[in-house]
Amino acid sequence: MSKKTLILLYGGRSAEREVSVLSAESVMRAVDYNKFTVKTYFITQAGDFIKTQEFTSQPSEAEKLMTNATVVASQAVRPSDIYEENAIVFPVLHGPMGEDGSIQGFLEVLCLPYVGTNVLSSSVAMDKITTKHVLESTGVPQVAYVTYMEGQDMAEAISQTEQKLAYPVFVKPANMGSSVGISKAENGEELCAALELALKYDSRILIEQGVVAREIEVGILGNSQIKTTQPGEVVKDVAFYDYEAKYIDNKITMDIPAKVSEEVMTKMRTYAETAFRALGGCGLSRCDFFLTESGEIYLNELNTMPGFTQWSMYPLLWENMGLPYKELITELARLAQEVFDKRESHLL
Numbered sequence: 001m002s003k004k005t006l007i008l009l010y011g012g013r014s015a016e017r018e019v020s021v022l023s024a025e026s027v028m029r030a031v032d033y034n035k036f037t038v039k040t041y042f043i044t045q046a047g048d049f050i051k052t053q054e055f056t057s058q059p060s061e062a063e064k065l066m067t068n069a070t071v072v073a074s075q076a077v078r079p080s081d082i083y084e085e086n087a088i089v090f091p092v093l094h095g096p097m098g099e100d101g102s103i104q105g106f107l108e109v110l111c112l113p114y115v116g117t118n119v120l121s122s123s124v125a126m127d128k129i130t131t132k133h134v135l136e137s138t139g140v141p142q143v144a145y146v147t148y149m150e151g152q153d154m155a156e157a158i159s160q161t162e163q164k165l166a167y168p169v170f171v172k173p174a175n176m177g178s179s180v181g182i183s184k185a186e187n188g189e190e191l192c193a194a195l196e197l198a199l200k201y202d203s204r205i206l207i208e209q210g211v212v213a214r215e216i217e218v219g220i221l222g223n224s225q226i227k228t229t230q231p232g233e234v235v236k237d238v239a240f241y242d243y244e245a246k247y248i249d250n251k252i253t254m255d256i257p258a259k260v261s262e263e264v265m266t267k268m269r270t271y272a273e274t275a276f277r278a279l280g281g282c283g284l285s286r287c288d289f290f291l292t293e294s295g296e297i298y299l300n301e302l303n304t305m306p307g308f309t310q311w312s313m314y315p316l317l318w319e320n321m322g323l324p325y326k327e328l329i330t331e332l333a334r335l336a337q338e339v340f341d342k343r344e345s346h347l348l
Helices: 016-029 102-109 119-126 128-136 154-164 189-200 245-250 262-278 313-320 325-345
Strands: 006-009 036-043 049-055 089-094 145-149 169-173 183-185 203-207 215-220 226-228 232-236 250-255 284-293 297-302
Touching: 006 016, 016 036, 016 089, 016 145, 016 313, 016 325, 089 102, 089 313, 089 325, 102 284, 119 128, 128 203, 128 232, 128 262, 145 154, 154 189, 169 189, 183 189, 189 203, 215 262, 215 313, 215 325, 226 262, 232 313, 262 297, 284 313, 284 325
Parallel strands: 006 036, 006 089
Antiparallel strands: 036 049, 145 203, 169 183, 169 203, 215 226, 215 232, 215 284, 232 250, 284 297
8 A cells, every 4th residue: 555645734933833843743753654654844933835854764753853943944945835646734833824724725725635624613713712702602611701902992901801800810812822922910910911912922812710720621533523532631730831831841740531520521522522513623623621619611722733742632632542642643644634535525
């Protein structure tokens, strides 16, 4: 049987590009090289496409992918040059210009199968505010929130927040992930500073009610037939699970499966599937929940391209379900081809 080509797109223009490099390096080492040849393309911070390494067998642990610090400009190619017949793209890209529908639309124009959700569901799920609006119609519980759009009166937004919510609150750019630009505010002064920080990353800001809760996550896999994992829990060694704690200091541990009742586990898995279907998801996603001391469940967000490093929650959740990392990558490629074939069949 001839091998397929798996094209890894990584890097990107968003502030989450460092996470992307880590995820891509993990994928390139774990691919089943009996089934795939791997070609890698780095998208620089400026948006240039750079042809990087190719692998026909498993690379060593010492093998590193190109980054903005080591970019070789002479290897730049036209974006359309990534096209290859019989190839599947794994866009290991996080954040804006990566999992917001833009790269998905580009790949559909090129007529390439790709891992992950389609243009619409990627775009909707990437925007925390739009996701809130969609999920409100499904009955999936969410924490109370206020929105702020750049150009609006900030003092008025702070006043509205103080009327509707109680401190502490969390301030989040609508279109970022991996805790980039997110901060906690305990009073009006801190809220103002948090809004200013979030505005560096987006013009649409979500202000959410802070809750004392455990952070529990469910993995989702599939197209029309959807599977979910048992929940896993982030066990924090830091006060706030921020970007540094997640990816740089690695000051977290995980309980997989999470120590929750069967009833809570069933509810979370049901809510995850409901949210995934409501957003038109396909391929993969990770649903993040809050579980309060009184047993209330809130869906925090649905991440359509979760971190894919060897220590990331999503692959570990599936490993707990009996699907190892290498086989998970193969299954994601199969699902990508399946949804591509279905999409092409609709073009009558």
